Amino acid sequence: MPRGPELEGANEAPAAQVVLLMNHNRDPLGDLAATLARNGYEVQVGDSLAQSHRLVDETRPDLVVLNPLALCAGGVELELLEGLQREDDPVPVVLLVDDLQALASARNARVPFRDFVLKPCSPAECLHRIELALQTRSRVRGLHVRARQLESQVSIDFKTGLTSELYMKRILGLEWKRAQRHQNPLSLLLIDVDNFKGVNDTTEYAFGDEVLRRVAEALKGNVRETDFAARFGGDEFCVLLPQTSPAEAVQTALRIRQRISGMVVQKGNYQRQVTVSIGVDSYDGRAASSVDTMRRNANRALQEAKRRGKNQVWLYSGSENAQ
Numbered sequence: 103m104p105r106g107p108e109l110e111g112a113n114e115a116p117a118a119q120v121v122l123l124m125n126h127n128r129d130p131l132g133d134l135a136a137t138l139a140r141n142g143y144e145v146q147v148g149d150s151l152a153q154s155h156r157l158v159d160e161t162r163p164d165l166v167v168l169n170p171l172a173l174c175a176g177g178v179e180l181e182l183l184e185g186l187q188r189e190d191d192p193v194p195v196v197l198l199v200d201d202l203q204a205l206a207s208a209r210n211a212r213v214p215f216r217d218f219v220l221k222p223c224s225p226a227e228c229l230h231r232i233e234l235a236l237q238t239r240s241r242v243r244g245l246h247v248r249a250r251q252l253e254s255q256v257s258i259d260f261k262t263g264l265t266s267e268l269y270m271k272r273i274l275g276l277e278w279k280r281a282q283r284h285q286n287p288l289s290l291l292l293i294d295v296d297n298f299k300g301v302n303d304t305t306e307y308a309f310g311d312e313v314l315r316r317v318a319e320a321l322k323g324n325v326r327e328t329d330f331a332a333r334f335g336g337d338e339f340c341v342l343l344p345q346t347s348p349a350e351a352v353q354t355a356l357r358i359r360q361r362i363s364g365m366v367v368q369k370g371n372y373q374r375q376v377t378v379s380i381g382v383d384s385y386d387g388r389a390a391s392s393v394d395t396m397r398r399n400a401n402r403a404l405q406e407a408k409r410r411g412k413n414q415v416w417l418y419s420g421s422e423n424a425q
Contacts, residue, residue, distance in 0.1 A: 118144040119236060122163035124154045126171040126179065129198075129221065134167075137225035138232070151178055158186065162193070165236055167228065169198040169221075190246040194235035198223055259333040261311055262318035270332035270340065277330075277344050278385070278393045285387040289343040289351035292400040293321070293358070296377045296412040298337035305372045312369045313337075313376055320361045325354065340400075348384040348417055355380040355415040363413055377413035379404055384417075 121143045125131050128149055135145045146163065148154030151171070157163075166186070170179050186193045196217045199205045205218050217231045257269040265273065274290075281288040295301075295317060302310045314337065321331040321341060330342040341358070343351050363377045381404025383396050399418040407416035 118142055119164040120144045120146060120161055121232060122154065122157060122166045123147045124166060124168045124170075124179070125149055126151060126154070127169045127198075129169055131169065134223065134225045134228055137229055141229060143232075151182070154182060158182065162186065164239070165194050165196065165232055167196045167198065167232070173197070173199075173204070190250075191243055192239065194239050196228065196231050196235060262314055262333045264318050264321065264339070265330055265332035267332060267334050270330065270334070270342070273330050273332075274342060274393050274397075277342060278396075281344065281385060281387045286345045287347050287384055287386055288396075289346040289348065289354075289382065289384040290396050290400045291341040291343070291351065291355050291358070292334075292381045292397075292404045293317075293339040293341065294379050294404055294408065295337040296379055296408070301374060305374075306370070309367075309369050309372045309374075313367050313374065316365060316367050317362060317376065317378065320358060320365065324358045324361055346384070348382070351382050351384055352415060352417050355382050359413065359415055379407040379412050380415045381405070381407055382415065382417045 119142075121138055123131060123135060123138075123145060125147055126149070131147075135147060138145045146157050146161070148157050163186070166183060168179065168183065173179060183193075183195055194217070196219060198219050198221050200221055202220075205220070209216070217235055219228055219231060256266055258264070259266045277288060280286070295313065298310065298313070301313055314333070317339065318331070318333065321339060325331055325341055325343070328344060329346075332340050332342075334340050341354070343354060346354070359378060359380055363375070366373060366375050381400045381402065383399035383403060385391055385396050403416040403418040407414035410416070
């Protein structure tokens, strides 16, 4: 009985790793290509820079063996290799070099996991170097995956106790979709502590941290349980207000501004009266827009509030684009 589509491929072997052999110097590397193929690698050979470009455009390789025509900083070969790299998924490079002088020059190449083999190269040695580089790449990719998993678990900003920036970005996406689905308004406040750099420059950093904590307390005390307050790095905060119209969002922003401007922060020998500038933008749940647009508009409104003298609330109107 023929197998259904859901069973086909269930026991298929994983795809072979792709090794791109950039043989731009056109040395006889047939034995190396054959050795790699016998050991289960998919070997692609670029005998010219144009051919290597085409192969890279078609398939991103797992590793590159470069037999360079002219290896030099800023050269087209290194530019092609650098273009392959991603922070969370680098492509290791094994360079074939003619002598120790060329090796010294090759060390300046800005590519990851550079390994070097002197020509004429032994296919067995190259295979060994390639296997080691791919093992390192696998470990690096695993570490990046783990780091992303850990980041996704950090929901609280340790300095203020507010929602963390990373977690708030997830909430923004979820609340945006909910607003679209139910056609409800959604408002965003971006809040910046006025002259915070001056606070850090003229006091101790511990006092600056106290300012951030007091601002965070004011935010917590002036929003609803259904709202979300977060620290967005440095001295910037944001408040997300589901089911909140522009007029209601402005009222919330004014209440926050007034509460903060009326408090004096004191710690040790330092004392400051703190003010904030607030930019507001709202989404009506129906217009064609995006989360990024709302954030940009709220930031434009924030910059307008600061331009008008700080300790201000400004609702985005569109005229800010002309500033």
